[in-house]
Amino acid sequence: MTKRLLLYSALIIFAVFFFYPFLWMVVTTFRPEADIGALSILPARVTLENYIAVFRKIPILRAFFNSLLVSVSVTAGVLAFCSMAGYALSRLKFRGRNAIFFLILFTMMLPFQITLIPQYLLMVKFHWVNTYLALIIPFTMSAFGIILFRQHFLTIPQDLIDAARIDGCSEMHILFRILWPLSVPTLVTVGILTFMTIWNDVLWPIIVIRNQDLMTMPQLVTLFAVGGRAEGLLGLKLASATLLALPIVVAYSFFQRYFIESMATSGLKS
Amino acid sequence: MAEVVLKKVSKLFDKNIVAVDSVNVTVKDKEFIVLVGPSGCGKSTTLRMIAGLEEISAGEIYIDGRLVNDVPPKDRDIAMVFQNYALYPHMTIYDNMAFGLKLRKYPKDKIRQRVEETAEILSITGLLKRKPKVLSGGQRQRVAVGRAIVRRPKVFLFDEPLSNLDAKLRVQMRAEISKLHQQLKSTMIYVTHDQVEAMTMGDRIVVMKDGKVHQLDTPLNLYHHPVNKFVAGFIGSPAMNFLTCRVAKNGKFKLMDGKIEIPVPEKYQEKISVYVGKQVFLGIRPEDIYLPEKAFGVTEKLSLRNEVEVVEPMGNEVYIYLKTGAHNIIARLTADSLPKSGSQIDLIFDLSKMHLFDSDTENRIV
Ligand SMILES: Nc1ncnc2c1ncn2[C@@H]1O[C@H](COP(=O)(O)OP(=O)(O)OP(=O)(O)O)[C@@H](O)[C@H]1O
Numbered sequence: 001m002t003k004r005l006l007l008y009s010a011l012i013i014f015a016v017f018f019f020y021p022f023l024w025m026v027v028t029t030f031r032p033e034a035d036i037g038a039l040s041i042l043p044a045r046v047t048l049e050n051y052i053a054v055f056r057k058i059p060i061l062r063a064f065f066n067s068l069l070v071s072v073s074v075t076a077g078v079l080a081f082c083s084m085a086g087y088a089l090s091r092l093k094f095r096g097r098n099a100i101f102f103l104i105l106f107t108m109m110l111p112f113q114i115t116l117i118p119q120y121l122l123m124v125k126f127h128w129v130n131t132y133l134a135l136i137i138p139f140t141m142s143a144f145g146i147i148l149f150r151q152h153f154l155t156i157p158q159d160l161i162d163a164a165r166i167d168g169c170s171e172m173h174i175l176f177r178i179l180w181p182l183s184v185p186t187l188v189t190v191g192i193l194t195f196m197t198i199w200n201d202v203l204w205p206i207i208v209i210r211n212q213d214l215m216t217m218p219q220l221v222t223l224f225a226v227g228g229r230a231e232g233l234l235g236l237k238l239a240s241a242t243l244l245a246l247p248i249v250v251a252y253s254f255f256q257r258y259f260i261e262s263m264a265t266s267g268l269k270s
Numbered sequence: 271m272a273e274v275v276l277k278k279v280s281k282l283f284d285k286n287i288v289a290v291d292s293v294n295v296t297v298k299d300k301e302f303i304v305l306v307g308p309s310g311c312g313k314s315t316t317l318r319m320i321a322g323l324e325e326i327s328a329g330e331i332y333i334d335g336r337l338v339n340d341v342p343p344k345d346r347d348i349a350m351v352f353q354n355y356a357l358y359p360h361m362t363i364y365d366n367m368a369f370g371l372k373l374r375k376y377p378k379d380k381i382r383q384r385v386e387e388t389a390e391i392l393s394i395t396g397l398l399k400r401k402p403k404v405l406s407g408g409q410r411q412r413v414a415v416g417r418a419i420v421r422r423p424k425v426f427l428f429d430e431p432l433s434n435l436d437a438k439l440r441v442q443m444r445a446e447i448s449k450l451h452q453q454l455k456s457t458m459i460y461v462t463h464d465q466v467e468a469m470t471m472g473d474r475i476v477v478m479k480d481g482k483v484h485q486l487d488t489p490l491n492l493y494h495h496p497v498n499k500f501v502a503g504f505i506g507s508p509a510m511n512f513l514t515c516r517v518a519k520n521g522k523f524k525l526m527d528g529k530i531e532i533p534v535p536e537k538y539q540e541k542i543s544v545y546v547g548k549q550v551f552l553g554i555r556p557e558d559i560y561l562p563e564k565a566f567g568v569t570e571k572l573s574l575r576n577e578v579e580v581v582e583p584m585g586n587e588v589y590i591y592l593k594t595g596a597h598n599i600i601a602r603l604t605a606d607s608l609p610k611s612g613s614q615i616d617l618i619f620d621l622s623k624m625h626l627f628d629s630d631t632e633n634r635i636v
């Protein structure tokens with residue numbers, strides 16, 4: 001009994017440590033700038049002026065839609081293309097299949113920083129800088145997604161695929177009408193992890209996007225909060241950060257179960 | 271309604287594993303042919319090549335007169351039933367059966383009519399709205415068969431469709447598939463490793479081993495005239511007994527098994543003459559061994575004293591495991607004969623039913 005009590009107190013203390021700063025941030029965005037020094041959770045005076053200022057100063061709604069567009073497109077691309085590649089690598093017979101697979105595995109070991117500059121140069125050559133294409137196209141294939149799909153498809157009995165082939169399915173039919181419905185957990189895992197990675201990315205957008213109307217939400221908020229346009233007003237910075245966190249919190253509360261499952265099944269945190 | 275011809279068909283895996291070795295088979299129109307053989311002999315591979323699921327390394331396959339080597343499975347006008355049923359888990363039974371027709375762009379009402387008709391034949395009408403995972407093994411099996419026949423293909427391929435069913439259901443489905451064959455009047459190629467299934471269902475049987483066809487014949491011909499020791503041992507249950515003997519001549523040609531002297535029937539004397547001094551295999555089926563008082567009408571007989579090791583009463587008959595000199599022998603006796611294990615009994619071997627095989631080639635001598 002005392003053991004349990006101790007455990008719970010420890011957990012509560014940790015939870016407070018984690019949660020308090022976040023809660024404080026949210027509460028503080030509703031305080032007038034002059035009150036911000038207070039550490040208490042309950043605001044003395046409530047105001048919306050921070051938010052109004054943020055909306056006036058930066059196109060944050062536009063940035064939200066940019067982020068949504070980019071993340072959804074990349075996720076859709078990853079699901080389609082990685083599952084195709086995973087299918088080919090697990091079920092089609094062709095020369096060099098294993099070599100290609102190992103090459104893909106190898107790319108996973110390269111840190112992002114190494115390919116950053118060549119990739120940027122590529123975007124310049126393609127004239128994709130300052131377009132959505134630069135944010136979307138390079139990410140519609142991921143080694144991680146391919147491998148996850150490949151491993152999952154290997155667990156589906158060959159007979160099922162053979163039966164579909166005899167029934168008259170083309171390879172695309174097999175993938176999308178037979179394998180996809182049997183791969184929902186993998187689709188969800190790859191989908192959520194891809195979406196979150198893309199949604200949270202700041203570095204790449206900062207490199208390829210300079211036009212404020214095309215900026216993603218994290219990019220815009222980072223530039224706003226760190227880049228001096230908030231004029232040193234803490235309330236504005238915190239309000240923009242809160243707006244940035246909002247969609248993730250909402251998405252998380254809806255898809256909580258899948259988030260946790262996908263973290264657990266993929267065996268890694270991004 | 272089609273003939274299937276395999277001409278020197280071979281399959282190599284990874285360039286060196288020979289799974290199927292120059293197989294020649296002609297399956298006649300409307301014939302029910304069974305491929306049988308021990309595990310790993312290449313039955314499934316052969317069937318999968320006919321289906322187009324496996325590339326053909328060498329040789330030619332014709333279906334209904336058309337060379338199909340490079341024709342994809344869906345255009346071969348075949349249907350296949352798999353061992354583990356391979357039903358689409360995310361579709362209802364109706365959709366499972368309708369899937370092939372939908373892909374072939376049949377009109378909706380035609381599909382419905384076909385599926386319902388087929389479900390009727392297989393008595394699975396009540397299951398159409400369910401998903402495969404709630405069905406029993408036997409029901410899934412029916413659905414798998416239904417999915418095959420709903421398309422009315424020219425050729426049906428079965429790969430060990432009954433091996434996941436319990437013994438009773440297996441016997442029942444065996445009869446149903448045979449009945450279906452008579453109803454549909456289409457060509458069926460059926461793979462099994464169970465020789466009882468092969469014997470009871472096949473119009474003709476292809477016996478395979480190590481990728482090669484050893485014999486292609488009717489069930490009774492396989493049973494009475496096996497071309498070699500392998501076929502002789504594979505067909506029939508319990509399996510044929512084999513004794514290694516030396517051929518000797520003393521007046522007539524005889525077989526010597528240690529001290530036991532086995533006379534060779536008159537009709538085989540000439541054929542055996544070239545084997546003098548050599549070893550041969552003598553084959554005798556368990557049902558050609560009798561208790562002395564039951565051996566009426568056996569003319570060419572050999573009486574041997576045997577030690578009874580195990581007695582297996584089956585109800586309608588008894589299998590007796592015997593030790594005869596250095597050999598282990600199984601006899602199949604009538605149900606009323608129940609010797610005690612450990613006892614010594616005399617048994618009569620019907621030598622007119624003997625089979626003889628060359629000890630090097632294992633081919634049939636007589
Ligand atoms: N994809 C493959 N790659 C390599 N070897 C294979 C492959 N498929 C089958 N083989 C080999 O080919 C041989 C024949 O296999 P096959 O599946 O046709 O045997 P089978 O007669 O159907 O046996 P079973 O009764 O066990 O099903 C076996 O030795 C097997 O190991």
Ligand SMILES: [Mg+2]
Pocket residue numbers: 313314315
């Ligand atoms: Mg097989």
